[in-house]
Amino acid sequence: MGETSGLNYLGIRNVREVYWNLTTPALYEAAIRRYEGMVSHLGPFVFRTGEHTGRLPKDKFLVQESSSQEAIWWGPVNQALSEESFEQLRRRLLAYLQGKDLFVQDCYGGSDPHYRIPLRIVAERAVHALFARTLFVREMDRSKLPHAKPAFTIIHAPDFHADPGFDGTRSEAFITIHLGKGLVLIGGTAYAGEIKKSVFTILNYLLPLQGILSMHCSANFGPSPDDTALFFGLSGTGKTTLSADPHRTLIGDDEHGWTDSGIFNFEGGCYAKAIHLSATGEPEIYAASQRFGTLLENVSLDVETRRIDFDDESLTENTRSAYPVDYLPHAAADGMGGHPKNVVFLTCDAFGVLPPVSRLTQDQALYHFLSGYTAKVAGTEVGIRSPEATFSTCFGAPFLVHPPKTYAELLKKKLAAHGSRVWLVNTGWSGGPYGEGSRISLAATRAIVRAICNGSLAKADFVAEPFFDLQIPRACPDVDAAILLPQSTWKNPENYRHQAQRLAALFREHFARFGSDVPADLAKAGPLI
Numbered sequence: 001m002g003e004t005s006g007l008n009y010l011g012i013r014n015v016r017e018v019y020w021n022l023t024t025p026a027l028y029e030a031a032i033r034r035y036e037g038m039v040s041h042l043g044p045f046v047f048r049t050g051e052h053t054g055r056l057p058k059d060k061f062l063v064q065e066s067s068s069q070e071a072i073w074w075g076p077v078n079q080a081l082s083e084e085s086f087e088q089l090r091r092r093l094l095a096y097l098q099g100k101d102l103f104v105q106d107c108y109g110g111s112d113p114h115y116r117i118p119l120r121i122v123a124e125r126a127v128h129a130l131f132a133r134t135l136f137v138r139e140m141d142r143s144k145l146p147h148a149k150p151a152f153t154i155i156h157a158p159d160f161h162a163d164p165g166f167d168g169t170r171s172e173a174f175i176t177i178h179l180g181k182g183l184v185l186i187g188g189t190a191y192a193g194e195i196k197k198s199v200f201t202i203l204n205y206l207l208p209l210q211g212i213l214s215m216h217c218s219a220n221f222g223p224s225p226d227d228t229a230l231f232f233g234l235s236g237t238g239k240t241t242l243s244a245d246p247h248r249t250l251i252g253d254d255e256h257g258w259t260d261s262g263i264f265n266f267e268g269g270c271y272a273k274a275i276h277l278s279a280t281g282e283p284e285i286y287a288a289s290q291r292f293g294t295l296l297e298n299v300s301l302d303v304e305t306r307r308i309d310f311d312d313e314s315l316t317e318n319t320r321s322a323y324p325v326d327y328l329p330h331a332a333a334d335g336m337g338g339h340p341k342n343v344v345f346l347t348c349d350a351f352g353v354l355p356p357v358s359r360l361t362q363d364q365a366l367y368h369f370l371s372g373y374t375a376k377v378a379g380t381e382v383g384i385r386s387p388e389a390t391f392s393t394c395f396g397a398p399f400l401v402h403p404p405k406t407y408a409e410l411l412k413k414k415l416a417a418h419g420s421r422v423w424l425v426n427t428g429w430s431g432g433p434y435g436e437g438s439r440i441s442l443a444a445t446r447a448i449v450r451a452i453c454n455g456s457l458a459k460a461d462f463v464a465e466p467f468f469d470l471q472i473p474r475a476c477p478d479v480d481a482a483i484l485l486p487q488s489t490w491k492n493p494e495n496y497r498h499q500a501q502r503l504a505a506l507f508r509e510h511f512a513r514f515g516s517d518v519p520a521d522l523a524k525a526g527p528l529i
Contacts, residue, residue: 014098030126043292049190053316060175067180085168103129106148107136111335112264120150124157131192137268152182158190205401213258213410216396218243219251228337232395233346265335274319277310288327295322339418349428350375352437358470363525365422391510431489447478467500
């Protein structure tokens, strides 16, 4: 296309130059010319996001408009912005873009051709167009790109700042989504994750309307796609790390849909946490993060040697590596898999109370899905400095659009239809709370997940846990049996009981908020105390 007129449908006019669907090398060159970052040793592109190094959930808004407002779960997660305020913000943004260069990438949200949505990202910076090209599903037939017709367009302008008093936003940064117009406006923040999560929010709205469960999870499969496993969890719980298994095929590391045919990845790339990344701990992700075409966000770089330091957290603990999923040696080419045999809920328990692994009944699965308990880890959101206990409904509350029961009902139907086993895996603390106990080792968690996926753990003997009514295996291959029963790892059993009571109270308090929106009997699947 290559002409400014191609953006007329957005009202974008009088811009200097529009660069349409540049390749990765061309975007590298453009970003370097514009001083947006540096090429590091071995080829990754390193850039910084400035003031904001994590998501801004309090600055995200959905436009209250007639086509979608009845379906939206309004509240702290989905804050309403009036159509008038959105239109005012849009006009000011369009005025700002005049005289500027723009970088456009046409791609897809979703690897399944039956359910994917065409996307267009219009970026003020070349590096964010490169991010979109890396993270979303590419159109491999370039002859189709000039005829692309996006269902949703994202305009990304990090150097444009809102006026809260005038525009109705909370701050100068904003993420505003108009579902009716298929338009997303992002400004005041250069953190690339806002682009990614805006698309996830859109798919969380569209897919359940078609009976498809949209999920904040990673996925892989074993010898065949029929041996699929899902890993639910918030950032920092291990979704990316545990799904990148050299003995299994990766479908995707973060966002998926569950259709009547199976699982499909929403993305064509991965967005892994890079802090303390090492060749020994996460060899495949480490290798992918050392290649041309990878973007390293807020990762430290020696400007003389151009070598990167994954252990430097001076900018943020939320350093990120974005790379195409096929940079991993065991990735599914089509981003699809079968119905899952195993579903794993990952939690990072800062109380040190939950066992490293437990088996859940279907009611418990729905209870813990709706609870979404974990600890937010440092850096993933502004203001988080140390692990903080939180409940994120469906393990992805910041990105839900419909009421939680919509997703829970879909999960219930899927589990019943396909007989998937559900497990709760704690990647957090053992032997005491954060600051006293120790983090459960990655080696132990990997062994647990391996036993889940190969079916051996399902054959174990189980013992009932007395506080949350969880079924805990007495033994697991390659795991010290002493850590499986959490109360036995504490020096003082009374301290464990006290912490268990505290956590149980938090579970009950959170679940009570659902009121009559969920079946009353479901609350009985929670803590016993």
